[in-house]
Amino acid sequence: MSDPAKRAAARAALDEVAEGMVLGLGTGSTVAPLLDLLAERAFDIVGVPTSEVTARRCQELGIPLTTLDEVAALDLAIDGADELDPRLCLTKGGGGALLREKVVASLARRFVVIATVDKQVTRLGISFPLPLEVVPFAGTPVLRRLESWGLQVERREREGRAVVTDNGNLLLDAVVPGGIADPAEFDARLQSIPGLVETGLFVGLAHEALLGAADGTVIRRTT
Numbered sequence: 001m002s003d004p005a006k007r008a009a010a011r012a013a014l015d016e017v018a019e020g021m022v023l024g025l026g027t028g029s030t031v032a033p034l035l036d037l038l039a040e041r042a043f044d045i046v047g048v049p050t051s052e053v054t055a056r057r058c059q060e061l062g063i064p065l066t067t068l069d070e071v072a073a074l075d076l077a078i079d080g081a082d083e084l085d086p087r088l089c090l091t092k093g094g095g096g097a098l099l100r101e102k103v104v105a106s107l108a109r110r111f112v113v114i115a116t117v118d119k120q121v122t123r124l125g126i127s128f129p130l131p132l133e134v135v136p137f138a139g140t141p142v143l144r145r146l147e148s149w150g151l152q153v154e155r156r157e158r159e160g161r162a163v164v165t166d167n168g169n170l171l172l173d174a175v176v177p178g179g180i181a182d183p184a185e186f187d188a189r190l191q192s193i194p195g196l197v198e199t200g201l202f203v204g205l206a207h208e209a210l211l212g213a214a215d216g217t218v219i220r221r222t223t
Contacts, residue, residue: 003029003116003127004161004212004214004215005116005117005212005213005214005216006029006030006032006033006114006116006212007033007094007212008212008213008216008217008218009114009115009116009144009210009211009218010028010030010031010033010034010037010114010196010212011033011037011218012056012212012218012220013034013078013112013113013114013210014034014037014038014041014080015057016076016110016112016208017038017043017045017076018075019043019044020044020045021036021043021045021046021065021075021076021080022045022046022047022048022071022072022073022074022075022136023045023046023047023074023075023076023077024046024047024048024050024074024076024077024078024079024104024105024108024111025047025048025049025050025054025058025063025077025078025079026050026054026079026097026101026104026109027050027051027054027079027080027095027096027100027101028047028080028094028095028097028174029080029122030080030114030115030116031054031079031080031114032057033055033101034065034078034114035057035061036061037104037189038061038063039061039062039063040144045063045064045184045185046064046066046184047063047064047065047066048064048066048067048068048074048104049072050079050097050100050104051095051096051097051100051101051166052060052166053095054097059151063110066128068103068104068107073107073108073109074104074107074108074109075108075109075110076108076109076112077104077105077107077108077111077112078108078111078112078114079092079101079104079105079111079114080092080112080113080114081113081115081119081202081206081209082094082119082128082131082169082200083119083121083124083125083126083127083128084115084119084120084121084206084209085120085121085122085123085124085183086122087223088113088205088206088207088208088209088222088223089124089183089184089201089202089204089206090113090124090127090201090202090205090206091124091125091130091131091200091201091202092131092199092200092202092209093131093132093133093171094128094131094158095131096131096163096165096171097164097165097166098131098133098198098199098200099133099167099169099197099198100163100166101202101204102198102202105152105202105205105206106205110207110208111205111206111207112205112206112207112208112209112210113206113208113209114192114209114210114212115209115211115212116211116212117211117212117213117219119180119211120211122130122177123175123180123181124180124183124201125175125179125180126179128198129154129163129174129175130173130174130175130176130180130200130201131156131171131172131174131175131199131200132146132171132172132173132174132190132196132199132200133165133167133169133170133171133196133197133198133199134169134172134195134196134197135169135170135172135195135197136168136169136170136171137195138194138195138196139155139170139172139195141195142172142193142195142196143155145178145193146172146193149190150177151174151176151177152174152175152177153172153173153174153175154172154173155170155171155172156167156170156171156173157170160172167197168217169197178183180201184204185205186201187199187201190214203222206223207222208220208221208222208223209221209222209223
């Protein structure tokens with residue numbers, strides 16, 4: 001059985017879904033119950049998944065899928081977050097799908113975040129390392145550049161092997177001492193590093209956050 005707080009947030013997100021929508025479908029443990037609920041309700045929607053994991057689950061559930069080659073825009077994107085601040089700036093990428101997640105969020109007319117209340121922070125980077133997607137050729141140079149800025153950086157590994165994204169890239173997890181004071185400025189600075197493909201900072205993308213609590217209640221926050 002899924003976490004009650006995550007399921008509450010996912011259930012609240014169903015109120016945002018209308019028949020005939022093209023939906024961006026995120027990745028992660030909060031999105032998983034959303035997919036189950038979408039299948040249960042048998043909505044007449046089509047989804048654009050942000051990861052191969054989400055795509056496989058949608059296929060298992062019978063949720064029809066399309067691609068960004070076939071649609072120019074999305075009516076709505078729903079995804080989770082690892083952190084969110086008072087301005088609804090996000091840290092994402094714990095599941096390794098940050099690049100596709102950001103592409104999908106940027107193409108959506110509305111982007112709704114579903115998360116649990118404990119994901120709220122006063123400043124990004126305090127409770128969760130910042131994920132960064134990097135091309136393999138530049139993995140070490142990018143890591144060294146970030147360390148020269150005073151960041152503590154680790155290459156993400158699983159069972160002693162580098163984690164590779166659905167795009168064939170590496171993931172770095174960067175701890176920013178003191179957190180990230182200005183997410184937009186820091187994102188732009190990171191984007192200037194050659195070989196760094198995308199950051200887990202989502203700035204100015206989220207329109208609303210639905211935050212579930214263990215008792216089943218949901219807090220709605222808007223920008």
